[in-house]
Amino acid sequence: MSEHAGWPIAGTGAVAAIGRSPAEIFDSLCAGTSGLHPMRGFERSYYTGDRLYEIDDRGDAGDVPGRATAFLLEAIAQAVAEAGLDERLGDIPVLVGTGLRELRSVELWARDGVPFPAGELHFGTALRERFGATMTHTVSNACSASLYALSMGTDLLAAGAETVIVAGVDTVTESMVGIADRLQSVAPDTVRPFDLDRMGTILGEGASAVVLRRTEDPDRPGPGRVRGVAVNCDAHHTTAPHAGSIAAAIREAHRRAGAGPEDIDLVMLHGTGTHANDAAEARAIRAVFGPAPEKALMTAMKSMTGHTSGASGLHSLIVALRAMADGLVPPTLGLNRPIEEAAEFRIVRDAAAPADLALAQVNAFGFGGVNAVALVAGRR
Numbered sequence: 001m002s003e004h005a006g007w008p009i010a011g012t013g014a015v016a017a018i019g020r021s022p023a024e025i026f027d028s029l030c031a032g033t034s035g036l037h038p039m040r041g042f043e044r045s046y047y048t049g050d051r052l053y054e055i056d057d058r059g060d061a062g063d064v065p066g067r068a069t070a071f072l073l074e075a076i077a078q079a080v081a082e083a084g085l086d087e088r089l090g091d092i093p094v095l096v097g098t099g100l101r102e103l104r105s106v107e108l109w110a111r112d113g114v115p116f117p118a119g120e121l122h123f124g125t126a127l128r129e130r131f132g133a134t135m136t137h138t139v140s141n142a143c144s145a146s147l148y149a150l151s152m153g154t155d156l157l158a159a160g161a162e163t164v165i166v167a168g169v170d171t172v173t174e175s176m177v178g179i180a181d182r183l184q185s186v187a188p189d190t191v192r193p194f195d196l197d198r199m200g201t202i203l204g205e206g207a208s209a210v211v212l213r214r215t216e217d218p219d220r221p222g223p224g225r226v227r228g229v230a231v232n233c234d235a236h237h238t239t240a241p242h243a244g245s246i247a248a249a250i251r252e253a254h255r256r257a258g259a260g261p262e263d264i265d266l267v268m269l270h271g272t273g274t275h276a277n278d279a280a281e282a283r284a285i286r287a288v289f290g291p292a293p294e295k296a297l298m299t300a301m302k303s304m305t306g307h308t309s310g311a312s313g314l315h316s317l318i319v320a321l322r323a324m325a326d327g328l329v330p331p332t333l334g335l336n337r338p339i340e341e342a343a344e345f346r347i348v349r350d351a352a353a354p355a356d357l358a359l360a361q362v363n364a365f366g367f368g369g370v371n372a373v374a375l376v377a378g379r380r
Contacts, residue, residue, distance in 0.1 A: 006225030006257075006377055007157050008216035011085070012318045013078025015071050016206035016305045017053040021078060025305075025315075026322040029330035030352040034304045035204065036190055041104075042174050049180075049187025052172055053204030053306025065105035065116045069126045071207035072096065072169040076131070079165065083211035084220050088132040093161060095153050096123050096138045097145030097168040098310035099366075104173045123169075140310075142366025143270070144231070146208060147313035147374055151229040157214050167209035170309035176203060191307070192334035193271030193300035194278050194342045201272040204306020208314035223321045227359070227375040228256030234369035240276045241365050246284035246373075250361070253373035254288075259359060261289045264296045264375075266323060266360040268316035269347075271300025271332070272307055281363065282341035292344035297355055299348045303333035313364030317376055320360035324378025329353045 012022050017035025019025035028035075035053040041063040044050040055071065058064060076094070080087055102121050108114040119125050124136035141148040146168025153164040180203065181187065188199035212226065230252035236242035254260055270281055289296060301319055302308075308315055323329050329348045338347065362374045 006227040007154055008213045008222050009210050009224050009226060009321065010213045010217065010222040011079040011081065011083030011211040012223060012321065013075040013209040014206065014315060014318050015055060015074050016308060016315060017055050017204055018304055022318050022322060026319055029301055029304055029319060030328055032331055032333060032351065034333060035306060036202065041172065042177060047177060047181045049184065052202060054172055055205055063108060065108050065114055066102065066120065067104065068102050068169050068171045069120065069123060071171065072123055072167060073126060073130050075207035075209040076165060076167055079209040079211045083222070085211065090132060091135050092133065092163050092165060093156055094127055094133045094136045094165045094167065095149040096136070097149035098138060098140055099142050099145060099170045100173055100176065101138065101140065103175065104171050107174050141370045142368065143307065143309050143312055144364040144366040144370045144372040145310035147229065147362065147364040147372035148231055148370065150226065150314065150374055151231045151372065153212050154226060154229055157212060162214045164212045165209060166212060166314065167207065168311035168314045169207035170311055171205040172203045188273065190334050191273040191303050193269065193273045193303055193332055194282065194339050194347060195335045196337040196339055198273045198275065198278060201274050201307045204308045206305065206308045206311050206315065208311045208318055210314060210318070221379060223325060224376050224378045227259065227377050228253050229372065229374045230256055231372045236369045239367050241280040242369055243280040243283035243287065245369055246280060246365060246371050247287040249371040249373045250284060250288045253361065253375050257375040259375060261293065262295060263359055264361050265355065265357040266320060266329060267296050267298040268320050268360060268362045269298055269300040270363040270365050271302050273302065277365065278339060279341055281365065282339060285345070286341060293346060297329050297346050297348055297353065299329050300332045301330060313362060313372060317362045317374060320362055320376055321378060324357040324360060327354055327356060329355050
């Protein structure tokens with residue numbers, strides 16, 4: 001199959017602070033519902049900032065280990081069910097992108113003595129127990145991890161695999177909250193992508209998953225196709241992204257998809273709300289699309305989900321599929337005064353916008369210059 005035709009997506013699954021399924025998440029985004037809430041799992045008095053985009057699943061018992069694994073299993077189960085697969089996956093490859101895996105469970109074990117077996121640090125243990133999966137791989141590529149896994153998944157299909165499951169997951173860890181809190185002299189009140197008054201990102205959590213097929217089942221058409229995925233790693237800086245490398249990844253994704261900027265209807269922006277990331281992403285888009293793209297609408301969902309790290313790329317991809325199916329683009333919250341680099345972009349603000357959408361670009365960029373861009377087409 002040519003890259004231009006794309007790889008069929010047979011099923012999707014997702015959980016986040018604003019919903020426990022792709023439909024719930026998309027509806028919440030279109031309604032402008034934010035998942036930002038006072039910290040639930042940590043002692044608020046320890047930090048300058050006390051708000052996170054956490055999934056409310058702990059009840060009154062306090063923090064518990066294994067939450068990343070639980071979210072991952074939930075998202076994969078949804079995707080497998082939608083695809084009509086047998087839950088006993090056997091040797092179907094399962095590729096998981098993550099930033100921190102089960103680090104929160106390690107924190108609870110080390111500080112509070114909460115039992116957590118070392119074997120459960122690897123997602124493969126739970127994937128074997130829950131789905132009988134015998135071929136599992138986990139990659140840690142920071143905030144672009146799930147799209148890196150997607151790139152690996154399409155490579156496996158090209159090499160002859162019939163079905164591949166790709167997923168991403170991360171939970172908020174106390175160490176990451178502490179690092180972010182110390183680096184930000186003034187804690188951000190919310191995530192404001194591409195806004196002049198943006199103050200930084202706020203962590204979120206969740207999981208996302210897609211089932212990819214080599215050929216589409218004519219009796220069970222899926223929500224769309226992956227037309228092309230491009231990745232690169234420039235090691236430009238520990239944290240600061242390089243606009244030139246991002247632009248190169250965008251161009252390569254377009255080449256693999258047999259498309260150009262004029263074909264893109266929607267761009268799902270990485271949009272972390274940090275000064276360096278938003279400016280670099282905007283400069284890269286200007287380099288590829290021009291300073292005032294005439295066609296492509298844009299949106300940044302982290303304004304409502306927070307930064308879900310390893311899950312974020314596939315979160316955006318799944319939302320893009322929903323947007324194309326429903327003809328509706330969710331808004332970007334908190335964007336009142338766009339930065340100069342994005343002043344002429346058609347970023348959807350304030351309320352969801354109806355649109356005829358056929359092809360979407362999904363951006364995901366991570367620490368260390370790990371960049372990933374995917375192009376996905378809706379079902380027509």
